[in-house]
Amino acid sequence: MTFIKSVEKAIDILSCFTLETPVLKVVEISNQTNLTQSTVSRILATLAKKKCLEQVGASGKYRLGIKFYQWASVLRQKKNLSDLARPVMEKLRDFCGEEVTLHGLDENRRICFEAVKSRFGVAKVTPVGKILPLHCGAGGKVLLAFLPPPERRKIIEGKGLEQFTSNTIVDPLLLEKDLEKIRRDGYAVSKGEREEGAYSIVAPIFDQNGKIAASLSISGPIFRLSDLDLAKNAEAVKNAAKEITTNFGECID
Amino acid sequence: MTFIKSVEKAIDILSCFTLETPVLKVVEISNQTNLTQSTVSRILATLAKKKCLEQVGASGKYRLGIKFYQWASVLRQKKNLSDLARPVMEKLRDFCGEEVTLHGLDENRRICFEAVKSRFGVAKVTPVGKILPLHCGAGGKVLLAFLPPPERRKIIEGKGLEQFTSNTIVDPLLLEKDLEKIRRDGYAVSKGEREEGAYSIVAPIFDQNGKIAASLSISGPIFRLSDLDLAKNAEAVKNAAKEITTNFGECID
DNA sequence: AATCTTATTGCACAATATGCATAAACGATT
DNA sequence: AATCGTTTATGCATATTGTGCAATAAGATT
Secondary structure (H helix, E strand, O other): OOOOHHHHHHHHHHHOOOOOOOOEOHHHHHHHHOOOHHHHHHHHHHHHHOOOEEEOOOOOOEEEOOHHHHHHHHHHOOOOHHHHHHHHHHHHHHHHOOEEEEEEEEOOEEEEEEEEOOOOOOOOOOOOOOEEEOOOOHHHHHHHHOOOHHHHHHHHOOOOOOOOOOOOOOOHHHHHHHHHHHHHHOOEEEEOOOOOOEEEEEEEEEOOOOOEEEEEEEEEEOOOOOHHHHHHHHHHHHHHHHHHHHHHHHOOO | OOOOHHHHHHHHHHHOOOOOOOOEOHHHHHHHHOOOHHHHHHHHHHHHHOOOEEEOOOOOOEEEOOHHHHHHHHHHOOOOHHHHHHHHHHHHHHHHOOEEEEEEEEOOEEEEEEEEOOOOOOOOOOOOOOEEEOOOOHHHHHHHHOOOHHHHHHHHOOOOOOOOOOOOOOOHHHHHHHHHHHHHHOOEEEEOOOOOOEEEEEEEEEOOOOOEEEEEEEEEEOOOOOHHHHHHHHHHHHHHHHHHHHHHHHOOO
């Protein structure tokens, strides 16, 4: 298969626009993407011409343009996994009280694409659209664990495992061992691997072909989610994920 | 300035994914874009690899992918014209009871990027993200009227003015005459030009440099918005648009 | 005013996208 | 189940197109 390189570059550039950095200038993008400033400049001009980007005031910096309103509206009405999952996710939230989220693969990262809020005042909060790593946090590890081995290795051996907290697994071998356990157990646990004080339990959702499609998480503050309830909670998450997988399989799309 | 052609093609392809046609296959896109099937096929493969698109079930058709969740979340928190406009729009809705919307330019079309719902049961309803023509409907005509003349002409003389209803102006000369009146009056009116039974009154919003930035509309069923109230309503819309323009000018971005 | 940083552009070269024709995959129909 | 008709993917040669470099221009900072 032959891929169009400049299109890939344009997407890499657009991917720099995140919740954390919604406004960017040429050099910043150039540094993040390892593309030369001339290339970035030209692609930005193209994206701006096509209204995917717009320039902010007089600063010359760029942010997402009006075209994305079109695409956001299409997403909103998209009948898909989210719709099938939502009722099950709400049942799970009512069972445990904690935040329930769905994460999907995006190259070597994951994106939260559906969330049901916690009942508690002190709670884990993950905005839909948030980008997260794959190698830490239970939601990422599950996606990684059930990926075909070659793809998995490429990601793990990519450009090093960034340390987010003291609990982040940064050794590829230890990580592989952990992923193997996750495949055996059918669920993953994270205690502050990505964010201090967070605890989450996560199970995989598969598509019709048995390929990993998403991960289903419950997450909350570590002081409320004790290991004593792990067996019970893990069972609940696994069953919910299985229910979604089944619904998903029966939906012809 | 040199623009990257394959990036433009990719955006044209992505632009085919709309509220009306959220799922598409190669030939359909090829017909809509006038790109050969091989080109479309290769760009689609690239967009799918980068998770901008995903294939639906076994049909092989494509729809928007997970990457757009990232961008949609960035839009949602984007501090911009919408935020400045919303309070003014709500005031205007409370004044007239009808739907109030904001439309922006996207190449030779417009996109609704903000909407405040009508108070009435029988009402005009425009979803955010909806794509509409420029040459008909007051919201489009205002954007067109205040565009720099060369750009305006390019659009009007583009590929013909499509007839939406019996009231659509399809003669370029008549349209130019109408646009001139709109510039003189500072507002536009449409009686069922794009959609039978709709009536709207629209005024322009400008940016810091005096360039047209958006159009502010009130729209409702024609039986409720009578010409008798036009002067009063037009005044209200113009004042609201002026207020937004002023706020916008004072915001340093 | 002078210096430093950042963004844009002209040009020549090399990389890369393209179209055509072909093959492969898929669906529909009998 | 086999055939036909669509639709999609790919190999290859060619020419278009994107690219880096260096220079310039535009802004920011001191």
